[in-house]
Amino acid sequence: MxxxxxxxxxxxxxxxxxxxxxxxxxxxxxxxxxxxxxxxxxxxxxxxxxxxxxxxxxxxxxxxxxxxxxxxxxxxxxxxxxxxxxxxxxxxxxxxxxxxxxxxxxxxxxxxxxxxxxxxxxxxHKLIAHLGPEPLSDQFTAQYLSQKCQKRKTAIKSLIMDSKVVVGVGNIYANEALFMSGIHPKQLAGQLSEGKISLLTEKIRFVLQRSITQGGTTLRDFVGGDGKPGYFAQQLNVYGRAGKDCPECGYQLEEIRQNNRSSVFCARCQPLQA
Structure with missing residues (x-):
């Protein structure tokens, strides 16, 4: 998609x-x-x-x-x-x-x-009115995300993929941003420290901006407005790499299902906090 x-x-x-x-x-x-x-x-x-x-x-x-x-x-x-x-x-x-x-x-x-x-x-319009802030806008800040995380027992991956919280953080980019932030995809949003939330906000911005700069992620059915595919998929750290070595520590990447979506992570780099 x-x-x-x-x-x-x-x-x-x-x-x-x-x-x-x-x-x-x-x-x-x-x-x-x-x-x-x-x-x-x-x-x-x-x-x-x-x-x-x-x-x-x-x-x-x-x-x-x-x-x-x-x-x-x-x-x-x-x-x-x-x-x-x-x-x-x-x-x-x-x-x-x-x-x-x-x-x-x-x-x-x-x-x-x-x-x-x-x-x-x-x-x-009903398709637009309920949407959260754009992730690359001034409205999406660590303070804003922290407020959305407070006392939430929702997995952080599900939270950042909720378009009412922030738009545009699809499955690929959620996987990548969480890996770069050292956050387990099943970590409860309400348990994250202010430092981790700040880092996650930064990495969401980074991974999306990098993908835009490089033309989008190559997907099977997608071609860009000029007919050329994007090339970001070549630089993915974890998405689609389950069973392969973590690019940071060499530990084998694991895959789980969350809301019928694939979550790939490194259990060593992204430990689940109690």
Whole structure:
């Protein structure tokens, strides 16, 4: 699934071609995504100018004068800018063609993505309103995370993956940040020291920023806005490496399941505190 770095990579990839450009035409080949694509999407967008493209959590927000198109890439979706006309393939579901001749094409084999229109302030939309702070924003601080951890009997990995607490810390990045912080994924949030919380906040920022800088984590179904995959997966310390040697101490990495997600860790570097 494309995570925050992949979505941010997509935003950066498509923005130079799409921002401040007028929509010439819209073609919806497959309206049955996670929710039905608005049947009047062409009427809403044609002739309108994309004023800006922002990201909130894993949502891409295309701003127009009269509303916002909220796009989610789902499990396997991607947005690419086609600089030259190319025949649509089986899973190319939506084309937004611009006055420049460039086409923003949405590809989604599993059709779990979404195109949602709102003419209300996007921050109040039900998909957006409940979200916690962005992990790279000034709102996500050690003090903030400490407040969220207080007296919580929730495993810290589950807490930092809760989008109501902080957005965008997907499974890969949670594994990596916890390893870098020396925190066991099952450690209760309320038992963490202020020092560990501060370090975890720093490492969450670090691992996400590094991934964004390097183009996102290479996932099977993901391609970036320029058609190129990311390369961060080559630098993962623990995720996907269960049974291999810890890169820090050489101890064998272990794997457990938490909320049906894989947690890989080093029991020596990340001891579970009583």
């Amino acid at each position: 494309p995570e925050l770095p992949e979505v941010e990579t997509t935003r950066k990839g498509i923005s130079p071609y799409c921002e401040h450009q007028k929509v010439l035409s819209v073609e919806v080949r497959q309206p049955s995504l996670r929710w039905p694509v608005p049947d009047n999407l062409a009427q809403l967008l044609e002739g309108q100018v994309i004023r800006g493209i922002q990201r909130r959590a894993k949502y891409l927000l295309l701003a127009f004068d009269h509303g916002t198109l909220i796009i989610h890439l789902g499990m396997s979706g991607s947005l690419r800018v086609m600089l030259q006309p190319e025949p649509a393939q089986k899973h190319d579901h939506v084309d937004i063609t611009l006055i420049t001749g460039h086409t923003l094409r949405y590809h989604d084999p599993r059709r779990f993505g979404a195109f949602v229109w709102t003419d209300q302030p996007v921050a109040h």
